[in-house]
Amino acid sequence: MSVLKVVTADAAKLILAPELGGGIARLDVDNKPVLRPWSGDKHNLFSLAHNVLVPFSNRISCGGFNWNGVNYSLEPNLDDEIFPIHGDGFQKVWEITDSDNGICMRLSNGSFGPWRYSAEQLFKLTPNCLTITLIVKNISELTLPFGCGFHPWFPRNDNTRLSFAAEKVWMENEDHLPTKEVLLVDDSSWSFKDLRKLPVNFINNGYTGWHGTTFIEQGEDSISCKITASNNLQTAIIYSPNDKSDFFCFEPVSHPVDAFNLPGRPGLEELVSGHSMIASMSIMWK
Numbered sequence: 001m002s003v004l005k006v007v008t009a010d011a012a013k014l015i016l017a018p019e020l021g022g023g024i025a026r027l028d029v030d031n032k033p034v035l036r037p038w039s040g041d042k043h044n045l046f047s048l049a050h051n052v053l054v055p056f057s058n059r060i061s062c063g064g065f066n067w068n069g070v071n072y073s074l075e076p077n078l079d080d081e082i083f084p085i086h087g088d089g090f091q092k093v094w095e096i097t098d099s100d101n102g103i104c105m106r107l108s109n110g111s112f113g114p115w116r117y118s119a120e121q122l123f124k125l126t127p128n129c130l131t132i133t134l135i136v137k138n139i140s141e142l143t144l145p146f147g148c149g150f151h152p153w154f155p156r157n158d159n160t161r162l163s164f165a166a167e168k169v170w171m172e173n174e175d176h177l178p179t180k181e182v183l184l185v186d187d188s189s190w191s192f193k194d195l196r197k198l199p200v201n202f203i204n205n206g207y208t209g210w211h212g213t214t215f216i217e218q219g220e221d222s223i224s225c226k227i228t229a230s231n232n233l234q235t236a237i238i239y240s241p242n243d244k245s246d247f248f249c250f251e252p253v254s255h256p257v258d259a260f261n262l263p264g265r266p267g268l269e270e271l272v273s274g275h276s277m278i279a280s281m282s283i284m285w286k
Contacts (some may be wrong), residue, residue, distance in 0.1 A: 002042055005096050007103055017048060022094035022105045022121055024050035024125075024152075027130060029285055033224045034130075036247040037152040045090055053149040054089035054136050055115045056260070056268075057253035058206075058237065061177050066114065067145055071279035074113045082175065085235045086151070088112040089119060101251035116140035133280040138271040145260065145268040147234060149253025150281040156198065156240060156248045159219025163195040166236065169207025170256055176204055178257050200243045206256045208266070210236040214250060228253065233279055235267055252281050 004025055005016040015025040017038070025038040026049055033050035044052060061083055063112070064074040075183045077091065087110075094105040102124035110117040117140070122133040136148055155158075169190045170178040184191045195217060214227040214236065229252035237257070240248035254277075255267025269277045 005103065007125050008238045009125045012125055012127050012130070012236055013176075014123065014130060016096065016103065016105065016123065018094040018096040018105050020048060020094060021045050021090035022052050022119075023048035023090065024105060027283070030267060031153055032223050033220075034225055034283060034285055036155050036198050041232050044258075049153055051086065051090040051151040051253070052121060052132075052134060053086045053147075053151055053253060054117070054134065055087045055110065055112060055117050056147040057086060057149040057225050057235075057251070057255060057284075058257040059083040059085050059176060061175075062261050065145075068143070069231050072114045077112070082268065083177075084112070087115075090151075094121070096162075096191060110136075114140065114144060115146075117146070128286075129282055129284045131280060131282040133278065135276055135278050138273055139277040142271050143270060143272045145256040145265060146271050146277055147259065147268050148277065149235075149251055150229070151249060151251045152227075152283065153247050153249055155218065155222065155244075156243075156245055157219060157222065159217070159222070160248070161195045161197050161217045162214060162238075162250070163217075164192050164207075164214035164236065165211040166192075166207035168184075168207070169186050170206040170208065172257070174255070178206065178262070181208065184233050198238070198243070198248055199239055204239045204242055205237070206253075207236045207238065208234065210234050210252070212252075216250070225283050228282045228284070230278070230280045233266075233267070233281070254274050254279060267269055 007014040017025045026036040039047040047151040103119045107119045122136045124131045236252040
């Protein structure tokens with residue numbers, strides 16, 4: 001049985017699952033879900049309400065990446081994936097400690113390919129908001145590119161609508177790797193500038209130049225919310241299988257899919273040994 005940590009603030013209730021990748025099992029307000037509740041399946045970490053993404057987000061192709069003239073090989077970390085995905089933070093056991101500013105979960109032994117890192121998640125719950133601050137520290141002797149992000153799973157119903165501003169959107173191929181980046185002003189069919197429903201069919205696209213605020217309307221008798229994130233999370237991934245799904249994901253992340261193999265390596269942060277990157281996400285409700 002996994003150990004869960006319950007935190008409350010008036011009608012808001014947060015349940016953390018430190019042993020399940022430092023994830024969130026539930027976030028409810030007035031006994032209504034803000035995030036899609038965990039199914040209880042401890043073998044499927046993507047059945048949680050939220051996963052932390054570290055030391056990178058999404059997929060890395062080409063068997064790894066080249067950095068400063070050195071090739072670093074990476075193996076897939078999930079049986080049903082052909083590429084490594086989302087780092088290993090979501091697969092590790094985290095330790096939970098109390099903090100003067102909230103609840104802290106710590107990971108001291110992050111290890112994926114060349115990365116050796118430690119990480120902390122600070123959770124601050126108020127009656128109207130959850131803020132997660134993520135700190136990732138390079139504890140290897142190497143200077144390496146790092147990325148990170150947040151992977152909340154939201155309920156989806158017939159009334160779910162989104163609104164946010166961004167500059168571009170990435171198209172993807174059958175392997176879920178980016179193919180070309182499209183300006184939203186040139187193809188408004190991908191735009192969520194005005195409040196709209198998710199597509200009927202599959203969506204799994206990264207929006208770059210995200211302005212850092214997203215509104216999610218869920219209709220009556222459900223909890224609508226607003227997402228904000230730190231300035232270094234300027235890519236947002238939207239994922240949902242189709243309109244029959246009971247969930248969708250809106251993921252604020254530091255870099256596009258496969259940024260390690262894209263020109264300019266957009267959004268990645270080079271960390272020398274002992275240095276850290278910090279990112280945060282807030283979910284606010286009415």
